[in-house]
Each structure stands twice: as structure tokens, then as C-alpha cells.
Amino acid sequence: MLTKSINSTQNAFVKHLVQLKDKSRERKKTSTFLIEGQREISLALKGGYKLETILFYPDLFPEEKLKDFKTDSTSSIEISKDVYQKLAYRDTTEGLLAVAKSKSNSLDDLKLETDTPLILVIEAPEKPGNIGAILRTADAASVDAVIIANPKTDLYNPNIIRSSVGCVFTNAIATGSTTEIITFLKQKHITIYCAALQASVDYYTQDFKKPTAIVVGTEATGLSEQWLENATKNIIIPMQGEIDSMNVSVAAGILIFEAKRQRNFLK
Structure with missing residues (x-):
């Protein structure tokens, strides 16, 4: 499947991801959240969390490594440096983010x-x-x-x-x-x-x-x-x-x- 790409920080999906990062209300409304970092995403997968979308900055994270994180239901998006810096908290997460479905904590x-x-x-x-x-x-x-x-x-x-x-x-x-x-x-x-x-x-x-x-x-x-x-x-x-x-x-x-x-x- 062809990987999509987003280069603009003004993209509507990027703006939505910023809301997911910053707003608890958005996370609760959509039952999704943003994960940053290879270790964190690996642990989420091990913990049974479903990844909806993976976003990667190819200068830090090559596309061929996506196979270690993707499932058949996970889409992938290549993002630019500007978009990555807009979404990431730190520069040491090897260029990988993911949108995951939250779980019930009842x-x-x-x-x-x-x-x-x-x-x-x-x-x-x-x-x-x-x-x-x-x-x-x-x-x-x-x-x-x-x-x-x-x-x-x-x-x-x-x-x-x-x-x-x-x-x-x-x-x-x-x-x-x-x-x-x-x-x-x-x-x-x-x-x-x-x-x-x-x-x-x-x-x-x-x-x-x-x-x-x-x-x-x-x-x-x-x-x-x-x-x-x-x-x-x-x-x-x-x-x-x-x-x-x-x-x-x-x-x-x-x-x-x-x-x-x-x-x-x-x-």
C-alpha cells in the first residue's frame, strides 16, 4: 500500500493530532491518543493497544522499519521535519509517532x-x-x-x-x-x-x-x-x-x- 505523506503543519490531520497531544477533551471524545517514541510504541503493542496510524520522519526512521510496528489495519504517513517537530515533544524519539485507541480503565x-x-x-x-x-x-x-x-x-x-x-x-x-x-x-x-x-x-x-x-x-x-x-x-x-x-x-x-x-x- 502506498504510504501517504504530509509536509505542512497546517494540514487538518496534523492540527487534529496537536489537539490530541494537548487536550484531554479531544482524547476522550475520540478515544484515541498520540504516542511518541519507538520504545513507547513497542510497549503499547505488547500491551494490546491497537495502532490506527503510524507517522514517521524518514531522516530519523527509515520506512522499511515500519514492518516492526504495523498491522494490517494500521495506516502509515510519512511526515516532514516541520510536522515532526510540531508533534514531537523531544528530538530523541527516532522519528516515530502513532495514534492509538485508548482502553477502558473501569x-x-x-x-x-x-x-x-x-x-x-x-x-x-x-x-x-x-x-x-x-x-x-x-x-x-x-x-x-x-x-x-x-x-x-x-x-x-x-x-x-x-x-x-x-x-x-x-x-x-x-x-x-x-x-x-x-x-x-x-x-x-x-x-x-x-x-x-x-x-x-x-x-x-x-x-x-x-x-x-x-x-x-x-x-x-x-x-x-x-x-x-x-x-x-x-x-x-x-x-x-x-x-x-x-x-x-x-x-x-x-x-x-x-x-x-x-x-x-x-x-
Whole structure:
């Protein structure tokens, strides 16, 4: 099939792609989003995402390499340097972008593959960089699911895709309200450990080998009262400096890998 080409940044499709990149409303309306980078696109394919269109800048990405990314239903478009620079966030993504179909992130669609899942819950995260860092940690620890309560941004924000280096595609992710998520966890008899300063015990004293949800909030406000009221136990990371909190992605990493340490110890 003959590859199309677009050379003008004023092209209607290019303008649509800019909207996909910049506007959550456009991503939700069309159920599509823009991915940048070979690694990120490869991970999306591995995660079962459908690519509608691949765009490549031939000076950085030769057309013959498209076969590694295309399916029969994927169209391809050669783009000029100006168009590539208009759409790309960075110059180190080897000249490749893709338009993909988004997936449902409903709790109803979340399938847990084990009777003793390890789940990370994040309440109301605002910064895409923090979300991306947490998703990288979740992938590294191979948690069973990441659940985002009361999300402030959609998962297909390009800053989340970029900061997660594609781990938004490798994790099982669901979103919902705090009430919905608490109900989901209790119905599945999952122990709820909330990272909090109040009425807390040191995190390493707890048993994370049973079905476990580790719940973290933002550095600014912490977790809502609803979480604290429904926690099985509040846990804390002891600190020896002058401050009483740390970056949420760092805290999540410490807690998740303690759970993994306990679980791997049994193997």
C-alpha cells in the first residue's frame, strides 16, 4: 500500500493530532491518543493497544522499519521535519509517532490474576511526572494492578506516557472514585494499608504477603479521611530528618518493594 505523506503543519490531520497531544477533551471524545517514541510504541503493542496510524520522519526512521510496528489495519504517513517537530515533544524519539485507541480503565474491567494480589492505589495525583514515576516503579515491581482514585488527569496525557517511559501500557490500571475503590477492595477481601502520619505503625512491621492494597496520597494533602476511616492499618515510613513527608513516588517505591521483599522471601 502506498504510504501517504504530509509536509505542512497546517494540514487538518496534523492540527487534529496537536489537539490530541494537548487536550484531554479531544482524547476522550475520540478515544484515541498520540504516542511518541519507538520504545513507547513497542510497549503499547505488547500491551494490546491497537495502532490506527503510524507517522514517521524518514531522516530519523527509515520506512522499511515500519514492518516492526504495523498491522494490517494500521495506516502509515510519512511526515516532514516541520510536522515532526510540531508533534514531537523531544528530538530523541527516532522519528516515530502513532495514534492509538485508548482502553477502558473501569474497575469492572480490572482482572486480578492471583488470589493474593499486590495493588497500589494512588488518590488524586495531579502531577503527570509523579504518576509516570509511580507507574515505572509499579512495572519494576510487577504489581498486580495500579488503581487511581479521583484522577486529576487522563492516563493518556503525553507527559504521563513520556515520564512512565511507556509503563502506562505495561501495568494493569483502573480508575474510579474513592468510594468505588474501597468497595472493590473490601468485596475482594483485600487488606488496605494507608500511608499516613496519624495513628500509624512502621510499615516494615506489617504482613504484606496476604492480599494487599498499599494506598498513597499527595504530598500536599495526604489521604482523605474516607481512606483513613476504611484502612485496615495506617502505615508510616520512619524519617530521621527535619521533614515528615517525601515524594509520593519515592514513598510508593519503598512500600511496594518491602511487600515484594516479603513475598519473594517465600520463594
